Amino acid sequence: MTKVRFAPSPTGKLHVGNVRTAIFNYLFARKAGGTFVLRIDDTDVERSTKAYEDGIRADLTWLGISWDETFKQSDRFDRYEAAAETLKAKGLLYPCYETGEDLDRKRRLQMANGRPPVYDRAALDLTDAEKAGFEAEGRKPHWRFKLSGNPVQWDDMVRGHVSIETSSLSDPILIREDGSFLYTLPSVLDDIESEITHIIRGEDHTTNSGAQIEIFEALGGKAPIFGHQALLVGADGGKLSKRTGSLGIADLRDVDGLEPMAIMSLLARIGTSDPVEAFADVEGILEGFDLGKLSRSPARFDDEELKRVNAKLLHAMPYDVAQPKLAVLGADKGEAVWEAVRPNLETLADAKAWAVLIDGPVTPVIEEPDYAAAAAQHLPAGELDGDSWSVWTNALKEATGRKGKQLFMPLRLMLTGEARGPEMAVLLPLIGRDKVLKRLAGEAA
Numbered sequence: 001m002t003k004v005r006f007a008p009s010p011t012g013k014l015h016v017g018n019v020r021t022a023i024f025n026y027l028f029a030r031k032a033g034g035t036f037v038l039r040i041d042d043t044d045v046e047r048s049t050k051a052y053e054d055g056i057r058a059d060l061t062w063l064g065i066s067w068d069e070t071f072k073q074s075d076r077f078d079r080y081e082a083a084a085e086t087l088k089a090k091g092l093l094y095p096c097y098e099t100g101e102d103l104d105r106k107r108r109l110q111m112a113n114g115r116p117p118v119y120d121r122a123a124l125d126l127t128d129a130e131k132a133g134f135e136a137e138g139r140k141p142h143w144r145f146k147l148s149g150n151p152v153q154w155d156d157m158v159r160g161h162v163s164i165e166t167s168s169l170s171d172p173i174l175i176r177e178d179g180s181f182l183y184t185l186p187s188v189l190d191d192i193e194s195e196i197t198h199i200i201r202g203e204d205h206t207t208n209s210g211a212q213i214e215i216f217e218a219l220g221g222k223a224p225i226f227g228h229q230a231l232l233v234g235a236d237g238g239k240l241s242k243r244t245g246s247l248g249i250a251d252l253r254d255v256d257g258l259e260p261m262a263i264m265s266l267l268a269r270i271g272t273s274d275p276v277e278a279f280a281d282v283e284g285i286l287e288g289f290d291l292g293k294l295s296r297s298p299a300r301f302d303d304e305e306l307k308r309v310n311a312k313l314l315h316a317m318p319y320d321v322a323q324p325k326l327a328v329l330g331a332d333k334g335e336a337v338w339e340a341v342r343p344n345l346e347t348l349a350d351a352k353a354w355a356v357l358i359d360g361p362v363t364p365v366i367e368e369p370d371y372a373a374a375a376a377q378h379l380p381a382g383e384l385d386g387d388s389w390s391v392w393t394n395a396l397k398e399a400t401g402r403k404g405k406q407l408f409m410p411l412r413l414m415l416t417g418e419a420r421g422p423e424m425a426v427l428l429p430l431i432g433r434d435k436v437l438k439r440l441a442g443e444a445a
């Protein structure tokens with residue numbers, strides 16, 4: 001049974017990059033009929049907050065990403081302690097007493113000698129007496145996992161064959177001096193105990209995966225299948241970070257009338273071999289979804305492209321879907337108005353502005369009073385309908401000899417006060433005879 005997880009740390013607000021990873025996991029689970037787990041990686045108790053955690057859940061929910069299971073790492077410290085004891089008993093987790101300064105000095109020396117700055121494992125040679133001496137001084141150890149020194153290889157769902165030389169990595173620190181856990185061990189143990197089958201995450205974790213695979217095995221588990229996708233970057237190629245708050249989902253939520261499905265559609269498709277499309281629902285995205293289609297170079301997230309996808313989505317949106325959203329914005333003017341303004345929308349909030357052209361009050365722009373008078377005179381009799389615009393403009397053409405822009409633009413300006421907007425043929429009957437005549441007479445109506 002396929003089981004995947006999205007594991008953000010609640011140390012900031014989700015940005016579009018994090019969400020892209022969340023979406024891939026969610027879609028992967030949905031496509032396989034599997035389970036999607038939301039795991040809150042809050043082992044860093046100093047920087048993690050409940051407010052950020054709530055924000056993550058709210059952002060995902062707004063996007064339409066629901067989870068089947070959820071838990072927090074801070075509820076499982078006793079399990080991590082037990083796993084650490086297992087590793088210690090196997091001689092795979094060893095205490096180190098170097099200070100940050102000691103390690104810095106070693107690294108500088110190695111680099112000055114043209115060697116890679118890999119931890120030299122000096123702590124493995126410490127005698128019991130030396131360790132006891134450090135402890136007596138009040139020093140606390142940090143703990144490193146002993147890598148095998150062999151290459152670790154896997155077939156990555158995105159990157160193909162990957163080989164990590166563990167001999168060129170420092171043994172990773174799993175536990176800090178203060179006894180707190182870094183991300184690595186809790187993540188592996190949780191993946192084992194939650195029976196995660198596939199890990200889909202950013203390529204910032206690829207090297208880490210090499211070490212983690214050895215920890216999976218050391219804890220008696222089996223490493224899941226990995227997929228490391230290229231990180232999403234901003235339109236300018238810049239890195240996204242939770243801490244700087246760049247391209248945060250919460251900010252996009254605040255843009256009135258931006259559709260969550262526009263964000264989903266764009267994030268699921270940029271940087272793949274498929275074109276970006278505006279999908280009205282997840283089912284549409286799922287059809288062509290395949291991690292194998294992901295490019296290995298970073299995809300760029302462009303606000304302008306998001307606007308275009310949002311507009312496309314709105315242009316195809318039926319009234320019954322739009323109605324509740326319009327009601328929230330106070331912009332529900334009925335189906336006919338929706339049909340009229342829909343092709344001109346960039347965001348749903350624009351519907352409000354366009355509806356004013358119909359409801360008024362509009363301050364007409366009358367540059368040629370004679371033409372306004374002729375227009376009033378030739379307005380078709382009776383109630384205006386879908387044919388009125390062409391009947392009217394044909395009559396005006398004949399009467400005045402005008403054509404093209406000269407014929408149409410003054411009418412638009414007189415009736416709406418704007419140089420652009422929805423189709424006049426559609427607007428005319430919605431504005432209605434009364435208001436049309438008032439506006440042609442120069443009245444704000």
Ligand SMILES: Nc1ncnc2c1ncn2[C@@H]1O[C@H](COP(=O)(O)OP(=O)(O)OP(=O)(O)O)[C@@H](O)[C@H]1O
Binds near residue numbers: 204
């Ligand atoms: N730019 C990005 N594009 C795609 N996925 C990303 C990006 N940045 C982070 N991720 C993924 O989001 C998931 C959650 O990551 P995490 O909570 O550590 O966020 P982060 O943005 O890397 O954090 P921070 O900015 O605090 O370092 C991870 O799987 C990570 O690989």
